[in-house]
Amino acid sequence: MTSQHKNISMAMFIADEIQREIERGVYSDGKRLPSEASMCHRFYTNRYTIRQAMDRLVNIGLVRSRKGVGYFVNERPLDLCYTITPFTRFSTMIENGGLKPSAMIISQEKRLPSEKVQEALHVTQNDEVYRFEILRFADDTPLAWNETWLPAKMFEGLPQYMTSFVSLYDILKKHYHVRPKRINSTFQAVVPTVNEATYLQISPSTPLLQIESIVKDEIAGRMEYTKAKYRGDLCQVTSEL
Known part of the structure; x- marks a missing residue:
């Protein structure tokens, strides 16, 4: 597996893990997610891979990004x-x-x-x-x-x-x-x-x-x-x- 494929695979793993935690209520609506540095330390990876993972969550509407501040959990549109x-x-x-x-x-x-x-x-x-x-x-x-x-x-x-x-x-x-x-x-x-x-x-x-x-x-x-x-x-x- 190439390094690019490894990064993509790792980003998908991180996105799925954060999504599961959001769905379990670890991070409530509107709450700020851990910083990129914190997630790099947690998942033993680099900022580029973390940003790929967060982009996936942003694209499905689960997370929003505030430039210079971080990532936040979106309110659920329906319940x-x-x-x-x-x-x-x-x-x-x-x-x-x-x-x-x-x-x-x-x-x-x-x-x-x-x-x-x-x-x-x-x-x-x-x-x-x-x-x-x-x-x-x-x-x-x-x-x-x-x-x-x-x-x-x-x-x-x-x-x-x-x-x-x-x-x-x-x-x-x-x-x-x-x-x-x-x-x-x-x-x-x-x-x-x-x-x-x-x-x-x-x-x-x-x-x-x-x-x-x-x-x-x-x-x-x-x-x-x-x-x-x-x-x-x-x-x-x-x-x-």
């Missing part, structure tokens, strides 16, 4: 408690917290389902499904990454309604007259992919809470299978299923 119920809606939860919900489609496609999606939606291998990757926001802060699957035959022409939206369920209710009800959810701690970390503006080591859910309509049957990955640094999730 949400999300309760999962059979009729939970992301937009309603955000609004109830006094914040503004919004959403952005990252990608969409119509394709044949995997075995997992077939099982979740009770469709056959020849039944086409829509797959959406959706980034969800609260007050313009990226909060969750969703991978959502829906039966194409149940929601024909859906992409034409998805050009601009806040709530997917509002669209489905308005144009397809369904009544979404969550029937199953499983929870798992995961780490983001590089793509997810970029869109969520977090370090690749920031934990995400993945909620894998199946939703049905009482008449039409199973209508949605989704994996929602919430930022663990901004959101606490409880379940009342």
Whole structure:
């Protein structure tokens, strides 16, 4: 490994270590972090590497720099408690917290389902499904990454309604007259992919809470299978299923 690669690797290690300490409350909101000299001594490295580490934390919004003074912990932009119920809606939860919900489609496609999606939606291998990757926001802060699957035959022409939206369920209710009800959810701690970390503006080591859910309509049957990955640094999730 070259010296440059060693510096980058060390900077990533230091950034992750400081981030974990901030998330544990070692350094509270607004508090000044130890000086560069102090961190050089602690991590047995040079100022250049420390600055690389701090730049990473600045770039993800966790830390701010004051020239000539030092680095300070930013206040958390959000501190949400999300309760999962059979009729939970992301937009309603955000609004109830006094914040503004919004959403952005990252990608969409119509394709044949995997075995997992077939099982979740009770469709056959020849039944086409829509797959959406959706980034969800609260007050313009990226909060969750969703991978959502829906039966194409149940929601024909859906992409034409998805050009601009806040709530997917509002669209489905308005144009397809369904009544979404969550029937199953499983929870798992995961780490983001590089793509997810970029869109969520977090370090690749920031934990995400993945909620894998199946939703049905009482008449039409199973209508949605989704994996929602919430930022663990901004959101606490409880379940009342």
